[in-house]
Amino acid sequence: MPPKFSTGKEKLLGDEDEVLQAVVLADSFNKRFRPLTTRKPRCLLPICNAPLLDWTFESLALAGVQEIFVICRSHSEQVKNAIAYGFFLLFSAEKTYTFASESRWSKPGSGIKIVPIMTAKETFSPGDAMRDIYTRGLVTGDFVLVMGDLVSNVKIDEVVKAHKERRKTNKDAIMTMVVKESGSKHRTRPTGNSSIFVIDPETSECLYYDAVIGYPPKTVANVPREILAEHPEVEIRNDLLDCSIDVCSVEVPSLFQDNFDYLDIRRDFVHGVLTSDLLMKNIYCYVAKEGYAARVQDTKSYQSISKDIISRWTFPLVPDNNHPGGEVYEHRQGNKYIARDGSVVLARTSRIGNNCLIGPSTQVSDDAQIISSVIGRNCVIGAGTLIDNSYVFDGTTIGPGCIVQQSIIGSGVNIRENTRISKGSLVADEVVVGPNAVLEPFQKLSKKRADGDDEDIDSEEEDLEFDEELIKAKLGTDSNAIIWPRDPPDEDEDEEGIENYKNQRFMRLGDDVADLAYSDEGSLSSDEDTDLSDSDSDSDMYPGTLPTSSTTSLTLESSVVAASDAVAVSEFQAEVTQSLERAFAEGHSVDNAAVELKTLRMASNVPLLRVREAVIAAIVEKIEIVEGGGIPQRQEIAKVINRWGPLIDKIGGVDAVETVTLLQSHCAKSKRLPLFPQILVALYQADIVEEVDMRKWHANPASKGEGVAPGPMKDGLRKCWDVGAAILEQLNQQESDSEEESG
Amino acid sequence: MASDPQMIASQRVVEDLASRLRRRQVVGSRQSALETLLVLRQVVSRARFSNVEQLVELIRSVGRRLVDAQPKEHSVGNTVRKVLHHIREEYRTATEGTAPTPAVTFSIAKFVSQGQPRRHMAAPRSDATSVPLKENDPDDPDSFARTLKPVLMEAIQDVFDELETVYDNISKNAKDHIHSDEIILTLGKSRTVESFLKAAAHHRNYTVIVAETAPSYGGREMAKSLSSAGISTFLVPDSSIYALMSRVNKVILGAHAILANGGMFAISGSLLTATAARAYSTPVVVCAGQFKLTPLWNLYHEYGALDFGDPSAVLGFEEGDLVDKVDVVNPHYDYVQPELLATFITNYGDHPPSSIYRLLKETYDDEDNEL
Known part of the structure; x- marks a missing residue:
């Protein structure tokens, strides 16, 4: 019995072997929540009456994280204070912060160390933040990278374990992304910003990643052919919810440092690493079977995650x-949550619908009705007011006879009597609206700046023009608000990509986007080109040695780009030849030559096949023809192949079948045709080509010269094929001989 | 208080358990009770006090902290109450110099049960310690703590031993409850019920029907474990409980918490089973350790007391379209009224639901009902 006693202590100590670190990017790097975020960082916005960052910390604490670095940019002082002194003080309506108590996170018993890191204002993207992490040298081992708006109960420690296990066998597995299966129409799945994952179901390696935005509708996804060729089975999935929980190895920040153009973690980093042949790194997916994880990335997901928490x-x-x-x-029937401290006053005739959350010290007057909404602390809801699917922050007063629908109301807001707030509205802190005002749908209001109040002013806010008279007429006589422009910006000013106006509509609270055709609904076989397909045109322009997989429903573009690139290709070949000649002449090491070729390839953006072709051609031409053949010739070949053969496999990717095919086609048109068998044997002996590969090549009808116009080329191919047959015969014989001997 | 480094250390132990309870990293009544005891032991061993009120207040504050962290895990509060009860008893013994004679006080536990473990058998210990206890000694404020601490640690150790042996003590009389060729119906996976049934299998040859108990499907594990112990076991879906009830001789259930009115919280499905059993007048027997005795009785007024889990076990998250339209509730527990239950088998003997209140009064001190 006594040994049992010590187990508790041992558990505590055992955890200290390896501290699990997490990096929280507490900045959103976008403006989807404005004007709510003009005076407050997004990560401190409350969701279900607790700041987002607190939900994130709790999610990480559930997963056993012990050290958290919080990277904050905008309003970083507020974030820092929130971590040190507790969040709720910042949300009290009065502006005097009294830092009397400590936050629960800075208590000694919390078991978690949280370090706020202030990054420069010039950090404009997650990529910049990662570079900052690198320069500061914050992380020492595998770490968890999450956004400051994560709500999750996924057991991240299991993902970390899987990641570490994988790292033991494969040093290039640098990252594991956590994704969650959701239906195609899930409320939490972001329609405006979803993604395509191509996953090998066996190893759960992520082979390819592409971002999908809602508008313009994406109808075509390009999956590189090599992926389909190399993997017998792939899953192309669009139904995965990206939780933005990444378990990263320590080299991830340094990769950001090396590639200064990586901005977004998904669209640039993951996509870049997976399509690059230079990096040769692998990224894995962890499809979470249990647990929940989602990001509050826009007002729409704010609503759906609130609902998820409440249900x-x-x-x-x-x-x-x-x-x-x-x-x-207190949890009441129908998922109603009422603060337990008894400070909530609900009038007898008030009606609280299902799925509501009502914070402490809030008063709900007679005949008021609240449906699927979250009400903060110290709020007053007037008589006969209807609040439907809305989110009201702390200290807000809503007068009698108001209607609030599908909106977010900031803290300290005063909505006077008989005001109607229509769907999709965002009302920032301390705004006064009404009386008798009617807000149009999707209106955004913020408080007029008082002179001299210049802390953390958003540059764009200053540009807002407002006409006092107009506002008085629209928002009621007592209003102190300014109206943010609501209409789409001019066409030519519209930003490209994910932040464009129409795509933003998918992320907007209350917008059902009925009038837009979007990615999920459009058919996959549309011939319309998308503006995202600029990547990877190289991957599928060249007819490969394998027939195009017909199992994928995604259309692959081909030949469109081929013509335009023909010039570039020939230039490239000339350069490769030159570079190889230099390498031969100056006796570079194989590795150096390979690096040079990779760089060349990246510079001129040509497929791997071309490089291989050029390398093989150069090597074959390097072999001198010895008069009379025989042993001296064989020695010459062996010398060249042993010295330079490994280069063929070093240029990126190993594909021996392709090597043989290319060798054959080169020999067929070269005067070194008679050397083909000896070169092949030399390659075989140098282990560059295996017997299996030769058989595969041999079995391919194209190697026999089928489909090639009759002429010297066809004859050459045919000859090579015959020779190959002979060699295979010989190999077969040897095998059976040895079998007989051993038998 | 926080200035004392030892206090900070014990504070940390408390906070650590509180956050683990809050995050549901410690689940299960017995596990929680054990962890609570460990914390209390550390707190008491490090505490500095010069009279018993200080000590009691300290333990109560720790208890409050832990109970607030996870009000639905009743065994935490029960363990704290139990420890307080023992501490007061020891203190009384030490100050008065005489051991309370248990035989004098009327005990319904003794009255009803025959095989009750004799827990007051220990000889009056403090008679040996001739050093008189000095409370609030101004010269040596630690002297009180120094004298009393060994006895206190022993008292906590007693509670601990009781927890350690709880399964054995409950299953001791298993053969008196299960007879040969009986058909027993049980639900879910309860360690107590498991050991009870296995103990009975040494003496009797009987059949167990285990309901799967969706959505946790603990019944599957239970059936596997029982059949590997050589008991003839059937695993049936929950829907067939009523249909099978006519052939069942006895229903044996585990409990999450036993309330003062004789009702109990038990894994969801228990109410269904107990109601079906009532229709056929099949006796429902509950096996539970003493640490599940909870001095509360009106919890069933509270909807949230059923401890609602996440809906994913009932409706998959991948059913995207439905998630928005359907409200799913997934309660962990059912409240079963005392009228539906026949007997509680505890390590303090067997009790009808109507005498649970009395057992509670004996186990805990009245002033601790509110921590």
Whole structure:
């Protein structure tokens, strides 16, 4: 019995062997929540009455993370104070912050060390933040990279374990992404920003990644042919919810440092690493079977994640248990949560619908109705007011007779009587609206800046023009608000890619986007080109040695780009030849030559096949023809192949079948045709080509010269094929001989 | 208080357990009770106090902290109450110099049960310690703690031993409850029920029907474990519980918490089973350790007390379209009224639901009901 006693202690100590670190990017690097985020960072916006960052910390704590670095950029002081002194103080309506108590995270018993890192204002993207992590040398081992708006109960420690296990056998497995299966129409799945994952189901390696945005509709996805050729089975999935939980190895920040053009972690980094032949790194996916994880990346996901929390998908991270804000809620039938401290006043005739959360000290007056909404602390809801699917932050007063639908109302807002706030509206902190005002749908309001109040002013905010009279007419006589422009920007000013106006509509609260055709609904076989397909045109322009896989439903573009690139290809070949000649003459090492070729290839953006072709041609031409053949000739060949043969496999990717095919086609048109058998044997002996590969080549009808116009070329190919047959025969014989001997 | 380094250390132990309870990293009644005891032991061993009130207040504050962290894990609070009860008893013994004679106080536990473990058998210990206890000694404020601490540690150790042996003590009388050729129905996976059935299998030859108990499907594990112990076992879907009830001789259930009114919280499906059993007048027997005795009775008014889990076990997250339209509830527990239950088998003997209140009064001190 006594040994049992010590187990608890041992568990505590055992954890200290390896501290699991996490990096939280607490900045969103976009403006989807404005104007709510003009005076407050997004990660401190409350969701279900606790700041987003708190949910993130709790999610990480659930996963056993012990050290967290928080990278903050905008309003970094606020984030720092929030971590040190507790969040709730920042949300009290009065502006005097009294830092009397410590936050639960800075208590000694929390078991987690949180270090806020202030990064420069010039950090404009997650990529910049990663470079900052690298320069500061923060991480020492495998770490978890999450965004500051994550809500999750996924057991990240299991992912880390799987990642470490993988690293033991494959040093190039640098990252594991956590994804979650969701239906195609899931409320939490971001329609405006989803992704295509190509996954090898056996190893769960992510082979290819492409981002999908809602508008313009993406109808075509390009999957490089090599992937289909190399993997017998692939899953091309569009139904995975990207949780933005990445388990990264320590070299990930340094990769960002080396590739200064990586901005986004998914669109640039993952896509870049997977399509690059230079890096030769692998990224894996972890399809979480259990657990929940999602990011509050826009107002729409804000709503869906609020609903997920209230309907307890995030258990044990739910309001009545382990609420990150430290408040205690009573769970009532129909997933209603009412603050337990008894400070909530619900009038007898008020009606609280299902899936509601009502914070402490809030008063709900007679005949008020609240449906599927979240009400913060110290709010007052007037008589006869209807609040439907809305999110009201702390200290807000909503007068009698108001209607609030599908909107987010900031803290300290005062909505006067008989005001109607239509769907999709965002009302920033301390705004006064009304009385008798009617807000149009998707209106954004923020408080007029008082002179001298110049802390953290958004540059764009200053540009807003407002006409006092107009606002008084629209927003009521007491209003202090300014209206943010709502209409789409001019066509030519519109940003490309994910932040374009129409795509933003997919991320907007309350917008059902009925009038736009978008990615998920459009048919896959549309011939319309997309503006995202600029990548990877190289991967499929060249007819490969394998027939095009017909199992994929995604159309592969081909031959369109081929013609335009023909010039570039011939230039490239000349350069490769030159570079190889130099290498031969100056006796470079194989590795150096390979690096040079890779660089060349990247510079002129040609497929791997071309490089291989050029290398083989150069090597074959390097072999001098010895008069009379025989042994001296064979020695010459062996010398060249042993010295330079390995280069064929070093230029990126090993494909011996292709090597043989290329050798054959080169010999067929070269005067070194008679040397083909000896070169092949030399390659075989140098282990560059295996017997299996030769058989595969031999079995391919194209190697026999089929489909080639009759002429010297065809004859040459045919001759090579015959010779190959003879060699295979010989090999067969040897094998059976040895078998007989051994038998 | 926080200035004392030892206090900070014990504070950390408390916070650590509190956050693990809150995050549901410690689950299960017995596990939680054990962890709570470990924490209390550390707190008491490090505590500095000069009278018993200080000590009791300290333990109560730790208990409050832990209970607030996870109010649905009742065994935490029960363990704290139990320890407080023992501490007061020891203190009384030490100050009065006489051991309370258990035989004098009327005990319904003794009255009802025959095979009750004798827990007051220890000889009056403090008679030996001739050193008089000095409370609030201004010259040596630690003297009280120094004298009392060994006894206190022993008291905690007693609670600990009781927890360690709880399964054995419950299953001791298993053969009196299960007779040969009986058909027993059980639900879910409860360690207590498991050891009870296995103990009975040494003496009797009987059949167990285990319901799968969706959505946790603990019944599958239970059936595997029982059949590997050589008991003839059937695994049936939950839907057939009622249909099979007519052939069942006895229903044996585990409990999550036993309430003062004789009702209990048990794994969801228990209410269904107990109601079906009532229809056929089949006795429902509950096996549970003493640490599940909870001095609360009105919990069933509270909807949230059923401890609702996440809906993913019922409706998959990948059913995207439905998630938005359907509200799914997945309660862990059912409240079973006392009218539906026949007997509680505890390590303090067997009790009808109507005498649970009395057992509670004996186990805990009244002033600790509210921590």
